[in-house]
Amino acid sequence: MSKNLAAKIKREFQRLNWFIIAIFLLLLIVLVASFFVVYSIVFGTTSFDWLPAMAIGGLTLLLGLVLAYAVIDRSSDRIQRTTSQLVDAELHDLRAANNRAKSLQSMASVMRATLSFERVVEEALDVCSLAIEEMGIPRQSLVGAVFLFNGEDLIPVATRRFTAVDYEKQLQGKRGIVGAALTQAEPVTTDHPRQDPELRQFIAFHQCLTAACIPLRAGFQIFGAIVIGSDTAVKFDNEHFELFNGVADQAVIALQNAQLYQRLEAEKQRIIEADEEARKELARDLHDGPTQTIAAIAMRINFIRSLLSRDPEQALGELEKVEELAKQTSKEIRGMLFTLRPLVLETQGLGPAVETVIARIKETDGLNIRLIGGDHGDLLNEQAQSVVFSIVEEALGNARKYSRASKIQVRFWQEDNLFVALVQDNGVGFDVQAVNQDYSSRGSLGMVNMRERADRIDGSLRLESAPGHGTSVTLVVPLDKHGSHVTA
Structure with a gap:
């Protein structure tokens, strides 16, 4: 394109030269006519004494023509060179911007096509290599890695030109350009990467003359960093940093999507496992409770049938026992159905539902349980x-099974913009730390389930207990998120 433009400029200057020649010829004709008119007609001379003066004027015009032609010709070459340089520079910038846009679009396409963060960070390093290529340096000169936090340390998850030894090393992210970038939340460069207190441990950076670190952040949350280097000294400008920041933003979005997907998959698996565990527990309860009782009822009925003819009075007594067993079985089945689907919770609310559970426990176990502030459940x-x-x-069930308490209290109240629920007993208590470490115990699993449920409503759960001092379970729920005026 620049060659075509230079050719057009040259043609325009050639036209300008011919225009100047035409003007010279016109002025020469005007000069000759002027001398002829002035000397022959005005002064009436017939000799050609005016020819020397006219020759001097003509030579002066010719000299002016030559000088103008030379200046225009020289200006033409300079303007062609300058224009070509400007056009080439603009074309280079346009191509670079187009390549950046295509690379970012390719990165976005990868994000749409996959939830694999590894593929996205690999694409991120490819886009960063554009900054190296734009400076006329081969892409193979790029040394780079994407580091993500694994606990307190940064580990490489995608690399360029790393050795096998480099893969096994980690960054603390507290010193050098990595520490500065993570602290300032802005890209940082260095011209001495081999002397950097953290990068120098990587063999890949020993030959680099320039390196840059771009933090991977979303708001105030830091996920890691991208570190790129070149074995040729380069100077990154604002456009390069804008590209790096754009790549980092895309990578962070991909990381957040991947984490969200992993959490959803984990939650899906947890729900499946919880459902399976609930089914198994229901099956165990049915087998150990109503199923055994119904089998006993069937055996007693068979026994009563044999008694009807020979001892009617004893048969009547057995029928009373069967009736008591049937009533007990009915209570157990109603309790299981209530646990599966507490209709009173849907129709009357939290307070009456908890009162129903308390009444059932009182009836079956004879425990002293009471609810205080049940109307606060409507909050x-x-x-x-x-x-x-x-x-x-769940807390009442644990207290009934393990606490050996003589008194249990359930209390609801409001504290500022928080709903608070407390389940407290005066039982034997236990070592909280020891139980939490034993996830195979039934009580520990119950606490895990309660904490997971509390997380669903942005609540916090606190368990306090000690051997011989009873147990208290406190649940706090923010009303600004889960109050009755907020749509569920």
Whole structure:
């Protein structure tokens, strides 16, 4: 394109030269006519004494023509060179911008096509190599890595020209350009990467003359950093940093998407496992409770049939026992159905639902349990009431099974913009740390389930207990997120 433009400029200057020649010829004709008119007609001379003066004028015009031609010709070459340089520079910038846009679009396409963060960070390093190529340096000169936090340390998850030894090393992210970039949350460069206190441990950076670190951040959360280097000294400008920041933003989005997908998959698996565990527990309860009782009822009925003819009075007594067993079985089945689907919670709310659970425990175990502040349950929306009910029921179940308490208290109240639920007993208590470490124990798994349920409504759960001092479970739920005025 620049050659075509230079040719057009040259043609225009050639036209200008011919235009100047035409003007010279016109002026020469005007000069000759002027001398002829002035000397022959005005002064009436017939000789050609005016010819020397006219020759001097003509030579002066010719000299002016030559000088103008030379200046224009020289200006033409200079303007062609300058224009070509400017056009080439603009074309280079346009191509670079187009390549950047295509690379970022390719990166976005990868994000749309996959939830694999590894593929996205590999694409991120490819885009960063454009900054090296734009300076006329081969892409093979790029040394780079994407580091992500694994606990307190940064580990490489995607690399360029790293050795096998480099893969095994980690960064602390506290010193050098990595520490500065993570602290300032802005790209940082160095012209001495081999002397950097953290980068120098990587063999790949020993031959680099320039390196840059770009933090991977979203708001105030830092996920890691991209470190790139070149074995040729380069100077990164603002456009390069804008490219690096764009790449980092895309990589962070991909990382957040991947983490969200992993959490959703983990939650899906947890729900499946919880559902399976609930089915198994229901099956065990049915087998150990109503199933055994119904089998006993069937055996007693068979026994009663044999008694009817020979001892009617004893048969009547057996029928009373069968009736008592049937009533007990009915209570057990109603309790299981309530646990599966507490209709009173849907129709009357949290307080009456908890009262129903308390009444059932009192009837079966004879425990001294009471609810205080049940009307505060109406402060929560339906979803939060359902979660709080499950947690309270689990806590009461644990107290009934393990605490050996003589008194259990359930209390609801409001504190500022928070709903608070407390389940407290005066039982034997336990070592909280020891139970939490033993995830195979039934009680520990119950606490894990309660904490997971609390997380669903942005709540916090606190367990306090000590041997011989009873147990208290406190649940706090923010009303600004899960109050009755907030849609579930």
